[in-house]
Amino acid sequence: MGLLLAKMMAVFGDREHKVVIIGLDNAGKTTILYQFLTKEAVHTFPTIGSNVENIAVRNTHFLVWDIGGQDSLRASWNSYFSNTEIVILVVDSTDRERLTISKEELHRILAHEDLQKAGVLILANKQDVKGSLTVSEISQCLTLDSITTHSWHVQACCALTGEGLPASLDWMRSQVVAN
Ligand SMILES: Nc1nc2c(ncn2[C@@H]2O[C@H](COP(=O)(O)OP(=O)(O)O)[C@@H](O)[C@H]2O)c(=O)[nH]1
Numbered sequence: 001m002g003l004l005l006a007k008m009m010a011v012f013g014d015r016e017h018k019v020v021i022i023g024l025d026n027a028g029k030t031t032i033l034y035q036f037l038t039k040e041a042v043h044t045f046p047t048i049g050s051n052v053e054n055i056a057v058r059n060t061h062f063l064v065w066d067i068g069g070q071d072s073l074r075a076s077w078n079s080y081f082s083n084t085e086i087v088i089l090v091v092d093s094t095d096r097e098r099l100t101i102s103k104e105e106l107h108r109i110l111a112h113e114d115l116q117k118a119g120v121l122i123l124a125n126k127q128d129v130k131g132s133l134t135v136s137e138i139s140q141c142l143t144l145d146s147i148t149t150h151s152w153h154v155q156a157c158c159a160l161t162g163e164g165l166p167a168s169l170d171w172m173r174s175q176v177v178a179n
């Protein structure tokens with residue numbers, strides 16, 4: 001690589017790293033995407049199709065896809081996975097009933113051939129709600145300790161205030177910088 005190009009990359013950062021946000025409808029995916037982007041809570045609507053935004057963390061750029069979580073859309077998640085470096089699974093920590101569905105989706109995507117090298121970030125969202133499940137309860141329900149094939153990280157967060165999200169971005173950055 002030419003010296004000039006190397007210098008320019010040091011200044012402007014590397015290529016974009018593809019990130020896909022998945023999770024059940026109402027988990028908080030879209031709120032998290034816009035909290036990453038604007039650091040403010042935005043009013044969201046159920047996502048039809050997908051939202052995509054470029055998010056910069058220092059000189060690392062992520063192209064983040066937020067894909068709808070309704071039943072009918074989940075089948076199409078697969079088509080978004082090629083070249084994905086990080087998958088973010090957003091879990092609604094108040095939704096005890098549907099946690100087993102999230103568990104199944106998580107283990108299904110881990111087996112996906114396009115995601116064999118992807119890092120997995122699990123966000124235990126809505127921690128502001130009283131009585132929500134803790135990170136360790138969610139880790140147990142999702143059997144995170146059984147994951148040995150992928151680099152993964154679980155983080156408590158609140159998308160409305162942004163709490164926990166800077167730490168998540170730091171983890172994402174460390175993943176792509178290390179690779
Ligand atoms: N209390 C609370 N509500 C949240 C949080 N994150 C998202 N929500 C709300 O949950 C609902 C669904 O959020 P949305 O981002 O549209 O979920 P999506 O379907 O996964 O994209 C909205 O009413 C959000 O305001 C959170 O951390 N705490």
Ligand SMILES: [Mg+2]
Nearest residue numbers: 029030046047
């Ligand atoms: Mg949405």
